[in-house]
Amino acid sequence: MNQGTLYVIATPIGNRADMGERAISVLKQVDLIAAEDTRHSKNLMQHYNIATPMQAYHEHNEEQATPKLIQRLLAGENIALISDAGTPLLSDPGYRLVKAAHEAALKVSPIPGACAAIAALSVSGLATDRFMFAGFPPHKQGARQNFYREFENQSVTLVFYESSHRIVASVNDMLQIFGENRRVVLAREITKLFETVHSTELGDLLEWLQADSNQQKGEFVLVVEGAEQQINPQSAELGMVLKVLLEELPVKQASQMAAKITGQKKNQVYKLALELTGK
Numbered sequence: 001m002n003q004g005t006l007y008v009i010a011t012p013i014g015n016r017a018d019m020g021e022r023a024i025s026v027l028k029q030v031d032l033i034a035a036e037d038t039r040h041s042k043n044l045m046q047h048y049n050i051a052t053p054m055q056a057y058h059e060h061n062e063e064q065a066t067p068k069l070i071q072r073l074l075a076g077e078n079i080a081l082i083s084d085a086g087t088p089l090l091s092d093p094g095y096r097l098v099k100a101a102h103e104a105a106l107k108v109s110p111i112p113g114a115c116a117a118i119a120a121l122s123v124s125g126l127a128t129d130r131f132m133f134a135g136f137p138p139h140k141q142g143a144r145q146n147f148y149r150e151f152e153n154q155s156v157t158l159v160f161y162e163s164s165h166r167i168v169a170s171v172n173d174m175l176q177i178f179g180e181n182r183r184v185v186l187a188r189e190i191t192k193l194f195e196t197v198h199s200t201e202l203g204d205l206l207e208w209l210q211a212d213s214n215q216q217k218g219e220f221v222l223v224v225e226g227a228e229q230q231i232n233p234q235s236a237e238l239g240m241v242l243k244v245l246l247e248e249l250p251v252k253q254a255s256q257m258a259a260k261i262t263g264q265k266k267n268q269v270y271k272l273a274l275e276l277t278g279k
């Protein structure tokens with residue numbers, strides 16, 4: 001018997017009309033919908049006349065539910081995974097199920113759509129060639145500050161999720177750690193009535209938020225400019241990488257690879273390579 005497919009389906013992050021045609025038709029056709037919260041998703045299903053049976057799949061039952069869903073897929077049923085909003089697995093349940101499906105050599109197929117992180121990034125005006133999705137910072141201040149410190153010297157654009165309960169405290173911590181000059185884009189209530197995309201510097205964001213309590217409501221994505229890249233040819237990492245490569249490769253090739261690995265400028269790395277080899 002043919003095995004079933006696990007469809008990972010994105011749902012809207014606010015505006016129901018962002019539901020894709022293919023998402024609707026697959027949700028109608030599958031045998032079962034594994035939903036983060038069946039009560040929450042019921043409205044969306046009713047709106048699109050989707051009558052497929054739903055079963056809860058969330059962080060508290062995924063351990064028991066995963067093998068059962070895999071059994072059903074192996075027996076030939078098609079299953080769709082959805083979360084409350086946006087793309088499953090992105091700060092949402094599903095990782096365990098998708099991993100198990102791959103381990104069982106099952107077909108896993110995405111039905112792409114809304115994702116708050118990507119939507120915010122796309123309107124941020126910050127570099128998009130390289131970015132890092134960092135999800136939710138911890139709730140407690142100490143842990144949150146340590147979390148932000150991990151990203152302090154990261155040169156790629158950073159994308160964080162934050163809730164209304166902690167937005168002010170979290171922006172305050174960001175300001176302490178990243179400094180006032182970094183550009184930041186706050187994307188609030190994307191696709192909803194009070195959608196706000198505010199581009200500013202971290203030094204101004206806190207004041208702006210505090211000046212209007214309405215801006216502290218709803219759902220948030222914070223997109224933060226990466227750290228200015230320190231061009232430091234003496235850096236320990238570059239030195240180490242270059243030394244190892246120079247043992248095996250000619251100067252030019254070794255410097256090209258070292259530049260790729262460390263993200264440092266090619267000509268700087270080449271200069272250092274010449275110094276190291278005494279050329």
Ligand code: SAM
Binds near residue numbers: 085114160191
């Ligand atoms: N899987 C979802 C996705 O693809 O975006 C994210 C789920 S996560 C539990 C929820 C968080 O995503 C919110 O706290 C907020 O940070 C962000 N988010 C979701 N919808 C949003 C929206 N319409 N506007 C801004 N941020 C949103």
